[in-house]
Amino acid sequence: MAKKAAKKKTAKKKVTKKTARKSTASLDRVQDNAHEIWLAGLGAFSMAQEEGVNLVRRGGKLINERTGKVISESSKLFERLIAEGRKIEGKGRKFAEDAVGRAEGAVGGVRSDVESRVGKAREQARTNWDKLEKVFEERVARALSSLGVPTSDEIQELNKRVAELNKRVRELTEAQKAAKPAPKAAPKAAAKPAAKSETAAS
Numbered sequence: 001m002a003k004k005a006a007k008k009k010t011a012k013k014k015v016t017k018k019t020a021r022k023s024t025a026s027l028d029r030v031q032d033n034a035h036e037i038w039l040a041g042l043g044a045f046s047m048a049q050e051e052g053v054n055l056v057r058r059g060g061k062l063i064n065e066r067t068g069k070v071i072s073e074s075s076k077l078f079e080r081l082i083a084e085g086r087k088i089e090g091k092g093r094k095f096a097e098d099a100v101g102r103a104e105g106a107v108g109g110v111r112s113d114v115e116s117r118v119g120k121a122r123e124q125a126r127t128n129w130d131k132l133e134k135v136f137e138e139r140v141a142r143a144l145s146s147l148g149v150p151t152s153d154e155i156q157e158l159n160k161r162v163a164e165l166n167k168r169v170r171e172l173t174e175a176q177k178a179a180k181p182a183p184k185a186a187p188k189a190a191a192k193p194a195a196k197s198e199t200a201a202s
Contacts, residue, residue, distance in 0.1 A: 141151055150158070 144151065
């Protein structure tokens with residue numbers, strides 16, 4: 001058994017050496033493959049970077065071209081929108097003017113109707129007021145007359161008569177003054193006995 005065990009140990013050592021050689025070779029291959037993969041990744045990154053730069057440059061040019069076109073097109077579109085807006089504004093203005101004209105016509109008809117009705121009502125009120133005033137004046141005049149108060153017409157007539165009378169009195173006074181000479185002063189002695197006779201008579 002000792003031989004068997006020694007054989008087994010020797011066999012194990014041989015297998016281990018073979019496995020170790022195979023492992024080292026496999027490990028070298030894996031490392032080589034991993035390194036190649038790393039290099040491929042770096043190459044891809046470098047190519048992608050170059051492509052990105054080129055793409056950005058082409059994109060910038062394209063953007064500049066497109067921006068110019070967009071600005072040009074938007075300017076044309078804006079001009080067209082302004083023209084359309086003017087057309088719509090004209091139509092809207094015409095429509096509004098027509099509507100206002102129709103409304104003014106309707107309002108004018110209503111206004112004239114209302115004004116004529118108001119005029120008739122005002123005239124009727126004025127007539128009624130005049131009648132009422134006349135009736136009131138007549139009643140007040142009758143009441144004042146029954147109390148013996150003269151009317152304004154009677155007072156005016158009296159004023160005229162008083163003015164006439166005053167005028168006649170002045171005329172008569174002036175006529176008397178002109179017709180009579182001024183009386184002479186009488187002697188004082190003669191005037192005194194007359195005064196005594198008056199006192200004696202009393």
